[in-house]
Amino acid sequence: MSSAQKARFEGKVAVVTGGSRGIGAAVARRLVQEGAAVAIGYRGNQEAAAALVAELGDGGGRAVAVQADVADPEQTGALIERAVAEFGRLDVLASCAGIEHFDALENITSADFDRVFAVNTRGQLFAVQHAVPHLGAGGRIVLTSSVSASKAFFGHTLYAASKAAVESMVLNLSAELGRKGIAINAIAPGGTATDMARENGASYLHPDLAGKQDLSEWLQVGVALRRLAEPSEVAAGYAFLASADAAYMTGRTLQLDGGMF
Numbered sequence: 001m002s003s004a005q006k007a008r009f010e011g012k013v014a015v016v017t018g019g020s021r022g023i024g025a026a027v028a029r030r031l032v033q034e035g036a037a038v039a040i041g042y043r044g045n046q047e048a049a050a051a052l053v054a055e056l057g058d059g060g061g062r063a064v065a066v067q068a069d070v071a072d073p074e075q076t077g078a079l080i081e082r083a084v085a086e087f088g089r090l091d092v093l094a095s096c097a098g099i100e101h102f103d104a105l106e107n108i109t110s111a112d113f114d115r116v117f118a119v120n121t122r123g124q125l126f127a128v129q130h131a132v133p134h135l136g137a138g139g140r141i142v143l144t145s146s147v148s149a150s151k152a153f154f155g156h157t158l159y160a161a162s163k164a165a166v167e168s169m170v171l172n173l174s175a176e177l178g179r180k181g182i183a184i185n186a187i188a189p190g191g192t193a194t195d196m197a198r199e200n201g202a203s204y205l206h207p208d209l210a211g212k213q214d215l216s217e218w219l220q221v222g223v224a225l226r227r228l229a230e231p232s233e234v235a236a237g238y239a240f241l242a243s244a245d246a247a248y249m250t251g252r253t254l255q256l257d258g259g260m261f
């Protein structure tokens, strides 16, 4: 990391939801490497969150882990209040918490709908609502969509819709938040090598291809760069949108998918 990059978040404070694992953990690492103090939210994996805080602390960074289920807006509010109490301000919200869902239309229940939207959609909207009062002009918000919001996969309707709503949220909120000098954007990651991808990767294959094609074969033809992303590669996009380098960008969703058309 060059000193020019380190300066990007020197003196800044960030909240990263879903920061215990996967993309969120990579975002927390990247922001701390570039000088930020970070509050890492997680749902239940206290061990992973504590290990990350220790790793960041060993490297000279400032981080704290806070259990907060984003499906409950009050818990998200408490996470943000804790960040401000601990580090004295808030400059960046990186909303990375999310859950996956695959099932065919006939199997989707209203409980599934509520569970997926509670985390992926409602959770992100209320994270923004709680963060905004603490963000001054120059504050930056990065939400998480998915390549799935604009690409059809068999059985992926519920998850895709929960993420498409996020792209609409950043577009509309940009007008309101622009008046306060706050920018809001989203990242739409493609397949990224995390627990989520390991657990669900095979479900991206069309069922008619079962037994005929595996995920690595599909990646060769379905993704221009022919592989999954590393979480650190996706985190670089969050760091860009969270930084002053993206000063004139708001309301947009950055497709970070290795060319998944």
Ligand SMILES: NC(=O)c1ccc[n+]([C@@H]2O[C@H](COP(=O)([O-])OP(=O)(O)OC[C@H]3O[C@@H](n4cnc5c(N)ncnc54)[C@H](OP(=O)(O)O)[C@@H]3O)[C@@H](O)[C@H]2O)c1
Residues within 6 Å of the ligand: 017, 018, 019, 020, 021, 022, 023, 024, 041, 042, 043, 044, 045, 046, 048, 068, 069, 070, 071, 096, 097, 098, 099, 100, 119, 144, 145, 146, 147, 148, 188, 189, 190, 191, 192, 193, 194, 195, 196, 197
């Ligand atoms: N990986 C991909 O290929 C991919 C592609 C497109 C979009 N995305 C999106 O990118 C984001 C990160 O995905 P990932 O692959 O890093 O997922 P992951 O490996 O499954 O990690 C999920 C993270 O979110 C947290 N989390 C889940 N539900 C939560 C809740 N209700 N409240 C608070 N935290 C919660 C988890 O906390 P615990 O550790 O405590 O469980 C964990 O830190 C998600 O929004 C996902 O939809 C991922």
